Amino acid sequence: MFTYETADQKEVRRFRIAQFNGRMATVKAGESTVTGFVRSVLEQESSMPPRWTITIIPSASKEEIKPLRPASRARPFAEDYF
Numbered sequence: 715m716f717t718y719e720t721a722d723q724k725e726v727r728r729f730r731i732a733q734f735n736g737r738m739a740t741v742k743a744g745e746s747t748v749t750g751f752v753r754s755v756l757e758q759e760s761s762m763p764p765r766w767t768i769t770i771i772p773s774a775s776k777e778e779i780k781p782l783r784p785a786s787r788a789r790p791f792a793e794d795y796f
Contacts, residue, residue, distance in 0.1 A: 716770045
């Protein structure tokens with residue numbers, strides 16, 4: 715799980731919408747980028763200005779699909795046109 719803290723209300727709204735709709739959200743924190751499902755958005759009531767803690771469950775990155783064999787460079791049935 716990845717925990718992210720922010721005071722930006724627009725960003726919090728984006729995370730809440732992603733959580734409600736079951737969509738993935740992406741967070742850039744420094745040099746790292748985390749993409750995953752939002753688990754919780756909690757407001758810290760004791761802080762001023764208001765701050766929120768967002769918990770994201772990172773998704774496994776998809777590996778590139780490698781073709782089973784190299785594609786032919788010539789178009790199939792190209793000799794039929796000559």
